[in-house]
Amino acid sequence: MLNKYPWSLYLLFLIVWVVLYSNLVAFADFIVSLLPVEPESHLGEALAFFIYDAPKVLLLLSAVVFVMGIINTWFTPERTRALLAGRTLGLANILAASLGVVTPFCSCSAVPLFIGFVQAGVPLGVTFSFLIAAPMVNEIALTLLFGLFGWKIALLYLGLCLMVSIFGGLVLGRLKLEKYLEPWVQEIPTKRLSFESEKSSLSQRLEAGSLAVKDVVGKVWVYIVLGIGVGAIIHGYVPENFMASFMGKDAWWSVPFAVIIGIPMYSSAAGIIPVVQALLAKGAALGTALAFMMSVVALSLPEMIILRKVLTVRLISIFISIVATGILLVGLVFNLVL
């Protein structure tokens, strides 16, 4: 069975998608008008927000995950490693951070990936650039930002995350922290690994895209709907400018506070972004909200526990401090400039 999904099916999906997406407002208005609630009431506002945003984000997400699923077929971790092996700090950090965006990554694979990079002679600082960027910038985060805030903020988030990854990796590399790797990791001999790229046909790549949609959207839709639900409640019930007093621009201390709370918290971008949107709508400053989100997504307790297998506590602490400082600076500068 060569062609599991025929071309006509992809075309059909595309048409259905475009029709649905371009009629979202009409659809949401229609549904809300059917409901026995006052549109101006708290409940009415919360429902309208939810009924418009939930399908919009899910549609966008399906499209983006499909495209990323296809792009991912070109960037296996093995190819990424081959591209990074034997390079020195500097440009390689930019490359590593960018590859972190397009290489499929799951934090459960962080350890084998880390060892795989070390084994191939990828410098530690370059590996860190990759490891910071990979979880922080992903298609789910970017889609949600685009869907809920527009492309400017999505691009801004992408740019800032890349900066934190590149400079974080550079600083970590300069500090010469190899001695703080777990001893067994230090003893791993570097070897030249051969790399053969597997050729995939176009239909295989398309199939990979479809599988990604089934897999990713199937897994995260619940969190997205829940997140938008919480966002909707905040939207409808929390008074305007409620957040301004303690997450507003003038409260400079709110940025470090947001970053610190965000570190141990773990949520995928899917769950946190709709909440962030609602916070913003109620007067939280953009820099504070983005810093909070970056901290929640990039640094998390479960990932640190996984990385503990290869990094000593000391190295993990340095890693967290540097990334947190980067995020903090981004948040502060953002609030200052905007």
Added chain:
Amino acid sequence: MIKVKVLGGGCTNCKVTYKLIEDVAHEKGTEVELVKVEDIQEIMAYDVMSTPGVVIDETVVHRGGVPSRKQIEEWLTTN
């Protein structure tokens, strides 16, 4: 007897993969020796960077993500 190893440090996808291979082997009546490899150093010996990895008779056939039922059926039929 086909020797199958599932590489991966106990993540959900690794467990799902293990179970799926078990099921397919059972359905097809193929005799397999199914082993779970959780030790990171042993996993790295196969140079697998994204888990779960699947090794059939000491050859890595799969890296990253849960393999499809169709793929597993193919692995268990060859030889």
